[in-house]
Amino acid sequence: MKVLYMNLFFYSLLLILGVVFLVWIKANESKWIGSIGEYRVQKEIEKLEKFSPGKFKVFHDLYIPKKDGSSSQIDHILLSEQGLFVIETKNYSGWIFGNESSKYWTQVIYKRKEKFLNPIWQNKGHIKALKGWLGEEYSHIPIYSIVVFTPRAQLKSRIHFTQSHVIYPKQLKKVLEQYRTKAMDHETKRYLAEKLKALLVKDNPKEREIKKKHIQSIHNHQKRIKEHVRQNRCPKCSGSLVLKKGKYGTFKACSNYPKCRFTEKVL
Ligand SMILES: [Zn+2]
Numbered sequence: 001m002k003v004l005y006m007n008l009f010f011y012s013l014l015l016i017l018g019v020v021f022l023v024w025i026k027a028n029e030s031k032w033i034g035s036i037g038e039y040r041v042q043k044e045i046e047k048l049e050k051f052s053p054g055k056f057k058v059f060h061d062l063y064i065p066k067k068d069g070s071s072s073q074i075d076h077i078l079l080s081e082q083g084l085f086v087i088e089t090k091n092y093s094g095w096i097f098g099n100e101s102s103k104y105w106t107q108v109i110y111k112r113k114e115k116f117l118n119p120i121w122q123n124k125g126h127i128k129a130l131k132g133w134l135g136e137e138y139s140h141i142p143i144y145s146i147v148v149f150t151p152r153a154q155l156k157s158r159i160h161f162t163q164s165h166v167i168y169p170k171q172l173k174k175v176l177e178q179y180r181t182k183a184m185d186h187e188t189k190r191y192l193a194e195k196l197k198a199l200l201v202k203d204n205p206k207e208r209e210i211k212k213k214h215i216q217s218i219h220n221h222q223k224r225i226k227e228h229v230r231q232n233r234c235p236k237c238s239g240s241l242v243l244k245k246g247k248y249g250t251f252k253a254c255s256n257y258p259k260c261r262f263t264e265k266v267l
Pocket of ligand 1: 234236237238239255260
């Protein structure tokens with residue numbers, strides 16, 4: 001009898017530990033998958049460096065200060081004599097729909113739809129910030145936009161984009177090889193590299209603080225908008241939001257239209 005109880009106790013304990021472990025895995029899943037996706041892009045960049053040593057100067061995780069005191073974060077910049085390549089990585093899974101001209105793209109995962117800011121627009125913003133920061137002196141240097149989706153995503157809108165490449169990590173090498181025109185001499189490249197170094201977040205506590213604030217401010221901003229919309233309050237002008245039906249489904253719109261043009265899709 002005693003042995004039976006011991007066994008029962010043992011198996012219950014095992015079961016509880018198993019459940020705790022699974023819950024923990026589930027909770028950290030997206031974080032891990034996110035870093036795996038980011039890792040793939042890094043890996044492709046490392047391959048490039050190995051394949052053509054010295055051709056690219058590579059910078060990861062840069063923060064560009066803007067005039068209004070905020071900052072713009074860039075995942076990777078590749079610098080070659082052909083110009084600057086600004087890379088934005090996206091770790092979304094599921095089906096991805098979007099085109100160049102719409103503000104939001106859509107991720108469809110199982111039956112759920114989520115919208116996210118058009119990554120081409122987002123990267124355009126980064127490039128604008130970079131141009132502003134580099135100043136007139138470097139305005140002749142071409143800057144190219146590359147948006148990289150990890151293979152977890154299925155890009156469903158494979159039309160040709162004109163303002164940015166939208167690719168998987170494996171295509172990075174081929175895309176870069178398309179650019180052959182020399183845009184700067186060796187000396188300029190060296191100067192630019194020195195300049196870009198200043199944008200890196202290393203162990204500099206001051207810069208780390210900027211990074212933390214940056215993430216916090218994005219987070220707070222999104223939270224505030226969501227909360228406003230949930231309470232049917234316009235986040236732009238505090239007017240009330242009303243439910244409307246349009247060609248593309250139901251959305252919430254500001255009642256102060258046309259003075260305020262805030263809308264939010266109801267998914
Ligand atoms: Zn409004």
